Amino acid sequence: MSVVVATDERPLASVDVALTPQQRFEEYLQSRGLRQTEQRRFLVEQVFTRHEHFDADALIENLPRKGHKDYVSQATVYRTLKEFVDAGLLNCFQLDGRSVYEHDYGYPQHDHLYCTHCRKLIEFQSETLSDLIVKVGDENGFRVTDHRLIINGVCSDCVKLRRRKKRKQDLV
Numbered sequence: 097m098s099v100v101v102a103t104d105e106r107p108l109a110s111v112d113v114a115l116t117p118q119q120r121f122e123e124y125l126q127s128r129g130l131r132q133t134e135q136r137r138f139l140v141e142q143v144f145t146r147h148e149h150f151d152a153d154a155l156i157e158n159l160p161r162k163g164h165k166d167y168v169s170q171a172t173v174y175r176t177l178k179e180f181v182d183a184g185l186l187n188c189f190q191l192d193g194r195s196v197y198e199h200d201y202g203y204p205q206h207d208h209l210y211c212t213h214c215r216k217l218i219e220f221q222s223e224t225l226s227d228l229i230v231k232v233g234d235e236n237g238f239r240v241t242d243h244r245l246i247i248n249g250v251c252s253d254c255v256k257l258r259r260r261k262k263r264k265q266d267l268v
Contacts, residue, residue: 108219113202117144117185120201124183135168139176143186149198149217152177189244191217207244211251213258218251 115123118140122132142159143150156173160166168176177197180186187200191210196217207225209218225245233240250258 108204108206108221110202111204117201121180121183121185124179124185130179134166135172136176136179138166139168139173140180140185143180143197144199147199149196151194151196155197187244189246191246205242208246209251210246210248211254212248213250213254216251216253 113120118137121136121140125132125136139155142155152170152174155177156170159168159173162169177186177188180197181188183201185199185201186197188195188197190196192215204221205226206219206221209220210216211218229243230240232238
């Protein structure tokens with residue numbers, strides 16, 4: 097089974113795309129008759145200068161505060177994130193009752209392992225899993241166009257930590 101694993105420190109390889117995220121978003125706005133604002137331009141830059149999974153609150157926390165240069169209101173952040181999803185720039189999925197965003201444009205299809213203890217999200221690709229999903233679709237007369245898989249469990253770091261804690265308790 098060939099599996100490629102990536103965390104936010106080791107992202108998966110990018111996919112070649114014709115436009116930058118900024119250009120793609122401008123194209124989307126034009127197609128909807130919307131204008132490109134400085135706040136939208138700034139948010140594209142903030143979201144696509146690094147690869148990480150984030151929620152709106154985490155993004156807002158890292159933006160300039162009211163009264164500072166490049167300030168973006170909370171309402172504008174939420175509205176623009178929805179536009180990024182609609183434009184095909186970001187994926188949005190629910191995790192522990194919150195909306196989590198990740199890059200979609202220029203990024204390969206992948207799945208996730210989620211540690212329910214430390215909340216680490218690990219990206220991985222598995223050709224075997226992709227083949228199985230297509231096979232299950234075929235067997236059921238279903239043409240698979242996309243899928244999202246999040247496997248919940250406990251990462252190896254947390255397993256080690258739990259073992260250490262148990263051992264100390266057993267010694268007492």
